[in-house]
Amino acid sequence: MAMWSKVIAMLVVCLVLATAIQMGSAQSASSNPLLDQYKKCLTDCHTRCQTEDSGMCEMKCNGDCMGKDTADKLEKVRQDMAAERQNANSIQGVSSP
Numbered sequence: 825m826a827m828w829s830k831v832i833a834m835l836v837v838c839l840v841l842a843t844a845i846q847m848g849s850a851q852s853a854s855s856n857p858l859l860d861q862y863k864k865c866l867t868d869c870h871t872r873c874q875t876e877d878s879g880m881c882e883m884k885c886n887g888d889c890m891g892k893d894t895a896d897k898l899e900k901v902r903q904d905m906a907a908e909r910q911n912a913n914s915i916q917g918v919s920s921p
Contacts, residue, residue: 858896865889 869885 829853858893858900860887862893865892 866885866889869888870881873881873885
């Protein structure tokens with residue numbers, strides 16, 4: 825009997841920790857501009873989709889906004905890499921192509 829109570833107590837502790845971690849990451853993610861764009865995209869898409877009365881709005885909007893979000897992230901990575909390359913070249917005194 826004591827063994828089960830320890831197991832249950834450990835599960836409760838794990839659930840509390842997981843919830844605390846999730847809430848902390850959710851609060852830090854709320855200031856992410858890319859996440860804000862994704863949320864706006866979902867809101868706009870759901871509004872359009874429900875107005876058009878087309879089915880499967882959730883899947884369609886998730887796919888469309890996820891694609892846009894991924895493209896935005898890739899573009900940001902590309903710009904960051906280009907800036908780093910330009911900084912490295914300017915430090916070495918090499919002109920960029």
